Amino acid sequence: QVQLVESGGGSVQTGGSLRLSCAASGTIFNINIMGWYRQAPGKQRELVADITTGGSRNYADSVKGRFTISRDNAKNTVYLQMNSLKAEDTAVYYCNLRYTVSSFTSWGQGTQVTVSS
Numbered sequence: 561q562v563q564l565v566e567s568g569g570g571s572v573q574t575g576g577s578l579r580l581s582c583a584a585s586g587t588i589f590n591i592n593i594m595g596w597y598r599q600a601p602g603k604q605r606e607l608v609a610d611i612t613t614g615g616s617r618n619y620a621d622s623v624k625g626r627f628t629i630s631r632d633n634a635k636n637t638v639y640l641q642m643n644s645l646k647a648e649d650t651a652v653y654y655c656n657l658r659y660t661v662s663s664f665t666s667w668g669q670g671t672q673v674t675v676s677s
Contacts (some may be wrong), residue, residue, distance in 0.1 A: 564582055569653060570672075572675055582637065591661070594631055594638035595618075596655060599651055600652075613631075647675050650674050
């Protein structure tokens with residue numbers, strides 16, 4: 561079983577920055593993908609960014625150039641640095657860990673990010 565605990569959400573003004581963290585614990589296969597998804601009110605959950613154990617990154621077009629995902633494999637922790645935040649980035653952000661060799665996936669409880677002008 562894998563547990564994911566997120567931190568770092570909050571409220572910020574347009575143009576500001578936030579950094580999200582997600583620590584994974586439990587029995588974790590050492591080849592995995594960790595990522596961030598978000599869900600705004602009335603919208604479907606969408607991928608923001610993910611990163612493999614080897615460091616390959618994938619970003620949604622809407623956040624390219626503004627968000628940076630990174631990870632510390634020794635700590636089983638993934639980070640999301642969010643810069644130049646916009647009102648449309650307002651959402652609940654969820655951490656995710658999944659394996660490529662199986663259908664296993666685990667979700668965090670979510671952290672609210674609110675961007676206001």
